Structure formats: C-alpha cells, structure tokens
Amino acid sequence: MARRKKPLLERVEITAIGAEGKALGRVDDMVVFVPMLVPGDIVDIQVTRKRKNYMEGYVVKHHKYSGMRQEPVCSHFGICGGCKWQHLPYEKQLEFKQQQVVDNFTRIGKFSFPEIRPIIGSDNEYHYRNKLEYTFSNRRWLTEEEIGSGNDISSRNALGFHVPGMFDRVVDVEKCYLQDDVSNKIRNGIKDYALRNNLEFYDSKEHKGYLRTLVIRTSSEGELMVVLNMAYEDKKKGEKLLKYIRDSFPEMTSLMYVINPKLNDTFNDLDVKLFYGRDHIIDRMGDLKFRIGPKSFFQTNTQQAQKLYSVARDFAGLTGSNIVYDLYTGTGTIANFIAGKSRKVIGLESVPEAITDARLNAQINGITNTEFFSGDIKDLVDNEFIESHGRPDVIITDPPRAGMHESVVRAIMKASPEILVYVSCNPATQARDIAILAGKYEVTAIQPVDMFPQTHHVENVTLLRRTT
Numbered sequence: 001m002a003r004r005k006k007p008l009l010e011r012v013e014i015t016a017i018g019a020e021g022k023a024l025g026r027v028d029d030m031v032v033f034v035p036m037l038v039p040g041d042i043v044d045i046q047v048t049r050k051r052k053n054y055m056e057g058y059v060v061k062h063h064k065y066s067g068m069r070q071e072p073v074c075s076h077f078g079i080c081g082g083c084k085w086q087h088l089p090y091e092k093q094l095e096f097k098q099q100q101v102v103d104n105f106t107r108i109g110k111f112s113f114p115e116i117r118p119i120i121g122s123d124n125e126y127h128y129r130n131k132l133e134y135t136f137s138n139r140r141w142l143t144e145e146e147i148g149s150g151n152d153i154s155s156r157n158a159l160g161f162h163v164p165g166m167f168d169r170v171v172d173v174e175k176c177y178l179q180d181d182v183s184n185k186i187r188n189g190i191k192d193y194a195l196r197n198n199l200e201f202y203d204s205k206e207h208k209g210y211l212r213t214l215v216i217r218t219s220s221e222g223e224l225m226v227v228l229n230m231a232y233e234d235k236k237k238g239e240k241l242l243k244y245i246r247d248s249f250p251e252m253t254s255l256m257y258v259i260n261p262k263l264n265d266t267f268n269d270l271d272v273k274l275f276y277g278r279d280h281i282i283d284r285m286g287d288l289k290f291r292i293g294p295k296s297f298f299q300t301n302t303q304q305a306q307k308l309y310s311v312a313r314d315f316a317g318l319t320g321s322n323i324v325y326d327l328y329t330g331t332g333t334i335a336n337f338i339a340g341k342s343r344k345v346i347g348l349e350s351v352p353e354a355i356t357d358a359r360l361n362a363q364i365n366g367i368t369n370t371e372f373f374s375g376d377i378k379d380l381v382d383n384e385f386i387e388s389h390g391r392p393d394v395i396i397t398d399p400p401r402a403g404m405h406e407s408v409v410r411a412i413m414k415a416s417p418e419i420l421v422y423v424s425c426n427p428a429t430q431a432r433d434i435a436i437l438a439g440k441y442e443v444t445a446i447q448p449v450d451m452f453p454q455t456h457h458v459e460n461v462t463l464l465r466r467t468t
C-alpha cells in the first residue's frame with residue numbers, strides 16, 4: 001500500500017515554546033512542533049509525523065523572521081546540539097523557562113501552588129561550564145555549503161560535539177563559548193598535533209581508530225584537568241602525545257588518560273591513569289572545597305549550583321538541630337553544603353564511587369556530621385533504616401530527569417518529614433511526583449533557577465510542608 005504523503009502546512013505562525021523547548025504553532029486545533037524556531041516566525045512546514053493531536057515537522061520556507069530573534073554568537077549554531085537557544089535574547093530564554101515550570105505545574109500537577117517566584121538567572125550567559133567532553137571522529141559533519149563548494153573534503157577528521165540524533169556524526173568545533181577559552185586552546189592544539197602526526201580519529205561505526213574522547217575540566221580555583229581517551233595502548237604514540245600536551249599547556253594541573261577498547265565512550269568502569277600532575281582538581285563553592293576526580297560528578301555550572309543549593313538550604317529552614325536526609329546525593333554536595341546548619345545529614349546515592357567522593361569531601365572540609373550510604377533509594381529508605389539513623393525532620397531530594405520511583409515517593413510519605421525540598425531538572429516529572437504527595441503535603445514555595453543558559457533546561461526547587 002502506498003504511503004500517504006504528509007501535508008505541507010503553509011504560512012504557520014509560531015506562537016509559543018512548549019515542553020522540552022520545542023517551538024510550536026497551531027493549525028486547525030492541532031499543534032505542530034518544529035525545532036529551532038521562535039515565536040513570531042512565519043513559516044511553511046513539511047510535516048514528518050502526524051499523531052492524533054499533534055504534528056512534527058521541519059521548515060521548508062521562512063516567510064517572516066520573528067523580531068524576537070537575535071544573532072547567535074557561535075558559528076556552529078544550528079548544527080551543534082549544545083546551545084539551541086542562542087537565537088533568543090537571554091531575558092526571553094528566562095521567560096520561556098519560567099513558563100515551562102508554570103505549564104508543567106498547571107497541566108500535570110492537579111494540586112494548588114503559590115505564585116512561582118521569578119527565575120534566578122545566571123550572571124554568565126556563556127563560559128559557565130566547568131566541564132566539556134569532546135569526541136574525536138573520522139566522520140565530520142559536512143555543511144551543505146561545504147558539499148556544494150567543490151572543495152576537497154577527503155579529510156573528515158573532527159574533534160567536537162555530536163550532531164543531535166546522529167551518534168556517528170561530529171561537528172568539528174573551532175570555538176565553543178560554553179567553557180573558559182582555555183578549553184578551545186587545548187582542544188585545537190591537541191587536534192592540530194593529531195592531524196600533523198597522522199593519529200587516527202575514532203570511527204564509531206567500524207570501531208576503529210586511536211583517539212576517542214577528550215574531557216576538559218576547569219575549576220574556580222584555576223585548576224585544570226585533561227582526560228584523554230584512546231582506543232588501544234600504543235606506548236610510543238601515546239607517550240609522545242601526552243608529553244606534547246604536558247609541555248604545551250602550562251595551565252593544566254592534571255593530565256590523565258584511559259585506554260578504552262569498549263564499544264561505548266563511558267570510562268566510569270575503566271582505570272584512569274595519571275600522566276602528569278595530581279589525580280584530581282579542587283573546586284570551591286562558598287566556604288567548601290570539593291575534590292573532583294576524572295570520574296566524579298560535579299554540577300557543571302559552579303556559580304549557579306551555589307545559588308541552587310542556597311535556595312534548597314533556605315527552603316529547608318534549618319535550625320541546627322535537624323536530622324536531614326539528602327536523597328540522590330551524588331558526591332554529597334548538598335549534604336556537605338547544608339551540614340553546618342544541621343545536626344546530622346544522611347546522603348544516599350546509587351553510585352559507590354560518588355559516595356567515596358562524598359565522604360572525602362566531608363573529610364577535606366572538616367565536616368563530621370554527614371554520613372553517606374550507597375544503594376538504590378527505593379531499597380534503602382525503609383523502617384529499619386529510619387529506626388537506626390533517626391526520623392528525618394527534613395528531606396531534600398534531587399533525582400535524575402526521570403524523577404522518583406513511586407515507591408520512593410511513598411517511602412518519603414511514610415518517613416513523614418515536616419519539610420520536603422524537591423530539587424529537579426525536569427519540572428514535568430517533579431509535578432507528577434508532587435501530585436502523589438499532595439494528599440499529605442502542600443506546596444508553599446517554588447523557585448526556578450537557570451543552570452544552563454542557551455539551552456531549554458531549567459532547574460526547579462519546590463518547598464513542600466506536611467499538612468497532616
């Protein structure tokens with residue numbers, strides 16, 4: 001049977017930005033989502049997907065560009081998946097993020113809530129990340145102009161970011177605006193060396209090649225870590241390259257490498273070897289120091305993380321005599337951050353290495369009233385745990401995007417803290433979870449925080465108080 005051709009929609013006005021930052025317009029009571037557009041744009045849209053109450057498509061013709069648009073700063077904008085909102089002024093980005101929280105709380109959560117506080121914006125619109133991971137690839141993304149130019153494009157090596165939705169295509173990054181400029185200097189220097197010395201960039205389809213990924217971590221203390229991933233051990237090539245990196249970038253305080261023969265790029269399960277300097281860097285948040293190893297999770301926007309944690313600490317209303325549980329504690333950042341105002345803080349987290357870091361971070365800061373346990377939260381928090389560690393007066397929870405498992409929500413209700421502070425990077429799952437809690441808790445404050453300018457992501461802190 002012949003497939004029916006999807007419709008072409010003409011002169012559609014984009015009216016809003018919806019869930020997950022997708023721009024949308026309306027045609028005969030149907031919503032149509034199109035990436036990378038801005039309210040006020042008028043476009044023709046080729047529909048690629050049609051469902052009962054929504055469509056998705058791409059732009060085939062622009063009739064009008066919205067007056068809201070601004071010129072993106074980055075030459076890779078539109079191809080690179082990193083900063084999809086550079087064409088929106090920052091104040092508009094904040095407006096849409098605020099609206100995302102309002103929409104999710106209104107539509108998904110059938111509970112009452114007070115007026116949402118104005119989002120806390122980031123002082124830095126760019127250069128705010130303390131970590132970037134670049135990928136080496138021999139399948140560079142080619143622009144249409146490049147293909148049409150007739151120039152020689154036989155060299156397809158690239159070091160940069162994946163094209164969204166294409167695991168094997170990488171944008172060759174010349175300059176990225178998300179991290180301190182030193183990151184560009186180091187990445188471009190290593191790429192030039194690799195090209196000059198004919199080192200093979202990895203082929204993620206064939207699983208061949210030498211150089212795989214490059215992680216650069218910077219810190220507010222001026223320390224800098226480079227972690228280079230190679231697919232196989234080659235003493236001669238490897239040592240020459242690592243020596244070049246060591247001698248070329250004096251800003252670097254830690255140079256580490258991993259031999260990764262696996263099919264994927266993650267190296268959390270592999271041995272990371274030290275070539276030069278220390279095996280960690282130190283970052284600072286307020287009065288606290290954090291020790292960050294090559295595998296450690298640490299919030300990527302340190303300045304905004306401090307603001308986020310301050311909101312969580314204020315919402316918790318700590319008096320110094322509280323027992324606090326910090327669920328999904330990661331490397332114990334929130335737990336250690338609030339320890340000074342608590343009697344005892346218990347941090348729970350599934351990744352054992354993160355728990356090791358959490359304990360170490362408590363130790364280097366002289367904190368003695370935090371305890372950390374690793375395991376799945378849904379198995380950890382039961383009557384026995386609460387009996388042996390004390391009933392929490394306050395629970396702070398910061399789950400991943402998927403939100404909390406329903407059994408964790410039920411366990412929180414059973415533990416019955418007076419105050420629950422819910423930190424979330426996904427207001428949709430947060431609203432879903434709060435809807436379950438609503439019989440026993442009321443929402444008394446909501447504070448969105450922007451951790452990732454130029455993207456649609458929004459962090460949201462909600463304060464819930466027990467009512468029964």
Ligand SMILES: C[S@@+](CC[C@H](N)C(=O)[O-])C[C@H]1O[C@@H](n2cnc3c(N)ncnc32)[C@H](O)[C@@H]1O
Nearest residue numbers: 328329330333349350351375376377398399400
């Ligand atoms: C959003 S991060 C929060 C990290 C930490 N609060 C911070 O600000 O640095 C979520 C954390 O939850 C952990 N996690 C995910 N699922 C889990 C589970 N089922 N049980 C325990 N921890 C889990 C992840 O490893 C991750 O460290």
